Amino acid sequence: MTTNPFQFIQEVRQETRxxxxxxxxxxxxxxxxxxxxxxxxxxxxxxxxxLLGLGVGLILG
Structure with missing residues (x-):
């Protein structure tokens, strides 16, 4: 379906309303x-x- 530019602009205006x-x-x-x-x-x-930093510090510490 092909629409001309004028019809397209009208449809856009209707949607923006x-x-x-x-x-x-x-x-x-x-x-x-x-x-x-x-x-x-x-x-x-x-x-x-x-908390994760503290946990990793305790494990690796």
Missing amino acids: KVVWPTRRETIITTIMVFMMCAFAAIFFFLVDR
């Missing part, structure tokens, strides 16, 4: 949650690294 953008509040909450999860992951992996 269907996009629902998040509100400012949703964006802020999501951003805060991402930062919190990054901090949690960093702390978790730091602790796991310390």
Whole structure:
């Protein structure tokens, strides 16, 4: 099926009208949650690294 460029642009515009953008509040909450999860992951992996390092140190020590 071949569509001409004009029809393609019309279809693209119709699809972009269907996009629902998040509100400012949703964006802020999501951003805060991402930062919190990054901090949690960093702390978790730091602790796991310390425990594994301690374990390896005891075994090889």
